């Protein structure tokens with residue numbers, strides 16, 4: 001149960017980028033989990049070569065991933081979105097990106113599990129009889145901080161409000177003096193940077209292989225849809241619900257059932273309340 | 281001093297030519313009416329000024345203290361950045377954002393960000409319903425409320441020149457008068473220049489200094505006063521039912 005709550009904070013971190021890119025920009029970026037894993041490997045490389053803390057690495061690398069995201073969006077925009085044939089071909093494009101990242105990582109680092117080392121990993125604190133592993137607590141807290149930061153970005157800044165508006169009416173946004181392509185580039189960069197930081201959290205929690213992304217794609221989309229497309233608060237609530245549901249499922253029915261939770265939730269939400277919990 | 285000059289503009293959509301050699305001028309501090317019934321090209325002319333439709337021929341420029349800025353090569357967002365705002369046809373609000381978020385987006389252009397408090401206060405004072413409903417989604421507002429929001433949002437950008445495409449559509453006559461009176465008030469307070477496209481002759485001439493009549497994409501008459509417009513046979517024929 002407690003593990004489920006902590007997991008929720010981390011799941012929120014993983015899903016924020018999807019909420020932003022899929023929920024607010026309407027871009028079917030199915031490569032999102034691959035960027036998470038790429039973030040994990042960045043943390044792994046810096047940790048194993050220089051002994052750098054994985055989460056610190058994650059933070060230091062956010063500008064790099066922001067830039068990478070901006071470049072990927074410009075490519076996508078130039079080849080598909082501008083011509084207006086984004087839906088199906090865009091999906092193929094992002095599938096290609098996913099494939100390239102996964103294969104490159106496999107070729108370079110093989111398919112062995114990779115992990116990181118930091119002083120707090122393996123330690124835990126005792127809170128009223130419940131032992132809480134720092135390995136889970138730290139990623140959860142960072143996930144909460146990321147959620148808050150994204151919420152403030154969207155609600156308090158001019159760029160953030162423009163991001164919320166961009167998929168509703170592009171021309172109207174231009175009439176406000178904002179360039180929709182620039183706004184989408186920024187948002188996409190932020191979404192990829194968030195994914196990379198989440199990747200650093202992921203490898204702090206558990207070892208990673210290049211194909212770990214497949215375990216997350218279902219969770220990310222289930223959380224985004226349950227939370228309500230593009231709602232940051234909804235993403236957090238949904239992530240906690242999923243985290244708790246998975247850990248209960250794992251306790252009572254065995255760990256192999258926990259992945260089924262995502263798809264169960266996805267199906268129920270789409271049938272009962274397609275707008276999600278906090279959907280506008 | 282700033283003015284917008286449109287000279288000999290031809291424009292249209294694809295192969296369809298809508299505007300034929302249109303010339304108009306909007307000088308600082310004026311309120312100019314662009315009168316014409318459905319489908320005569322009012323919105324197309326406004327879209328040309330805003331860089332949404334590119335003219336096939338002719339010139340459109342902003343003359344700002346003697347500096348000539350060609351608008352036909354500027355993007356819509358750059359034109360807005362110059363201090364030209366549009367209340368578009370069909371309002372074009374962000375339906376899934378709140379009233380307040382819509383208004384704050386209106387202040388996106390850098391030059392307007394310092395005036396947010398003042399502009400917001402003016403908008404709320406002009407249309408108190410917007411203050412009451414500021415946390416409501418724009419898409420859930422009534423048509424008239426949406427039109428008020430569209431006007432207030434455009435004013436959030438502290439424009440020097442305001443283009444309004446048919447403010448009277450979907451509004452009760454009393455609200456039309458209110459919107460128009462508020463535009464006039466703003467104009468007097470902040471030296472705003474206004475171009476208003478309208479079908480509603482009586483409303484438009486309440487605040488217009490002068491106006492143009494557009495028929496089938498051509499400027500058929502330029503009236504130097506509202507009286508001249510009122511006396512013109514086209515107005516008598518189309519608007520006053522004489």
Ligand SMILES: Nc1ncnc2c1ncn2[C@@H]1O[C@H](COP(=O)(O)OP(=O)(O)OP(=O)(O)O)[C@@H](O)[C@H]1O
Nearest residue numbers: 293296298316317318319320321322323324325479
């Ligand atoms: N996007 C478009 N594509 C093709 N034709 C268009 C388009 N928009 C307008 N037109 C045509 O251009 C002509 C002028 O339209 P416009 O919208 O400028 O008229 P208007 O004077 O604003 O009319 P209204 O009072 O009904 O808004 C019309 O014949 C219209 O059918």
Ligand SMILES: [Mg+2]
Nearest residue numbers: 322323369445
């Ligand atoms: Mg029109």
